[in-house]
Amino acid sequence: MLLNIFKDEYCVQRGESLYVIGATSCHELSVPTYKLLSKLPAKAGEPEYLAELGRLGAAEPERILGKLMGSGCLVPALPWYSRQKLLRSILTPSIGLISGRVQHKLLSFLKAGAYSEAALFRFTAAASVAGLLSALPLLFFDWRAAGSASPGGMLLPAIILLSILVHELGHSSLAHLNGIGFRPIGFAVYLVYPVFYTNVSGVGELPLKRRLSVNLGGLAFQSVFAFLLFLAYAASREKILLAAVFYILYLLLFNLNPLISTDGYWCWKDVTDAYRDDRRLKYFRKAYDALSVLFSGYLLYVAYLLLTTVLGYLRLFGLQRAVPGWQALANAYVFLLLLKGVSGRLKLYFPRRDLSPVEHPFILPPGT
Numbered sequence: 001m002l003l004n005i006f007k008d009e010y011c012v013q014r015g016e017s018l019y020v021i022g023a024t025s026c027h028e029l030s031v032p033t034y035k036l037l038s039k040l041p042a043k044a045g046e047p048e049y050l051a052e053l054g055r056l057g058a059a060e061p062e063r064i065l066g067k068l069m070g071s072g073c074l075v076p077a078l079p080w081y082s083r084q085k086l087l088r089s090i091l092t093p094s095i096g097l098i099s100g101r102v103q104h105k106l107l108s109f110l111k112a113g114a115y116s117e118a119a120l121f122r123f124t125a126a127a128s129v130a131g132l133l134s135a136l137p138l139l140f141f142d143w144r145a146a147g148s149a150s151p152g153g154m155l156l157p158a159i160i161l162l163s164i165l166v167h168e169l170g171h172s173s174l175a176h177l178n179g180i181g182f183r184p185i186g187f188a189v190y191l192v193y194p195v196f197y198t199n200v201s202g203v204g205e206l207p208l209k210r211r212l213s214v215n216l217g218g219l220a221f222q223s224v225f226a227f228l229l230f231l232a233y234a235a236s237r238e239k240i241l242l243a244a245v246f247y248i249l250y251l252l253l254f255n256l257n258p259l260i261s262t263d264g265y266w267c268w269k270d271v272t273d274a275y276r277d278d279r280r281l282k283y284f285r286k287a288y289d290a291l292s293v294l295f296s297g298y299l300l301y302v303a304y305l306l307l308t309t310v311l312g313y314l315r316l317f318g319l320q321r322a323v324p325g326w327q328a329l330a331n332a333y334v335f336l337l338l339l340k341g342v343s344g345r346l347k348l349y350f351p352r353r354d355l356s357p358v359e360h361p362f363i364l365p366p367g368t
Contacts, residue, residue: 002049002069003077006034007042010100012112012181019202021100023184026202033073036064043077090333091340094188097165097196103172103182112179120177121209124216131223132256135249159244163225164196164251170221171198171214178210189337208274215266219252226252258288259295 006027011020011034018034020027029037040052046065053061068074078085115123165185172183175198183199203214226248233241258264268288275281 001043001045001077002074004037004040004042004044004074006037006073007040008038010104010181012176012179014179019181021181021183021199023096023186024199024201026180026199027072028202029073037068037073040074049074091336092188094186094197096184096186098169098185100172100182100184103169103176103185107169107173107176107182110173110176112176112181115177117178117207117209117213120174120213124174124213124220127220127223128216128252131219131226131249131252134223134226135253138246138250138253155240156244156247159229159241160247160251163222163244163248166225167218167222167251167255168196168198170217170219171200172217173221174214174217175200175203178206178214180206208270211270212267215263215270218263219255222248222252259292 005022006020006029009020009022011018011029013019014028017028017030020029020034036056039056040049044052049065049068050061053064058064065074080086168185172185176182180202185196185198188195188197198218200214203211206214226245229241229245229248232238233245255262256264258268272281272285272288
């Protein structure tokens, strides 16, 4: 059984070809190939595909089917109980939230190509810098006190979650304005943290300023959102709004961290890749690599602590009666997630090939 992975997928015109955008990928297809795939079944066996190609008038159905399979347009359909799908659902659970097609309908007033490369870069850079400068004072006092002292029940976390969706819409909108289409937004687990992510695969094909505007789009939109919240606080004097501003500004600082796969990392990577041949930059790259390795070592240490905790559950006589078995399993699961995340990070630091960003995770740190 074969699966037509591009059937009914959202796509945008890109020169003479199409960018077909999936949940975690972006593929460039010729217009005739996409039209052919749109007429083929979403799922069928090889005989059914051959019969359909013949019905559509293909002169050499076997050769065309072979090319579609060889290029990855038609792939084997795995059952839900297959090892690959089970491991993916257990170790990298994720769900889609807002598709590119839905965003295209809701944000139709944003026109691709309406703004120049320089204008998009200036807007995202200025808004991001303004938000980050506003967040710097939070490093010098306990900003959490504002949240704990403010009533409002679930309103505060709801505003923070909304701001993170605005952040991801920023990445997607800037991708669209730069001509590579709106991008799906989803929810997943990165290391041991819940994350929202945006699929921006294919952004590496853009010039440097356009890439940076996509990377900074989340910070820019979230900075504007925080500013609007502050204006609402100034008008209403509702402390819950000021507490939300504090949390959002802290998240801006957190998302600048270049040692994990956040916006700060992708901006760093894009700039250093663009000036790879600059002699002065190599010393900064070496310092960055050293910090990255040390940070990965710290994460491995955290994983070690989790492992010893799990083993401790099994070693201590009688602990099974005091601690339910599901808790040990939960800790083991967290350890596996963390170990998988660290292995992925090490591949980013020491890649065998040049990697383009596939997603922009935005991490919810503990305590939010």
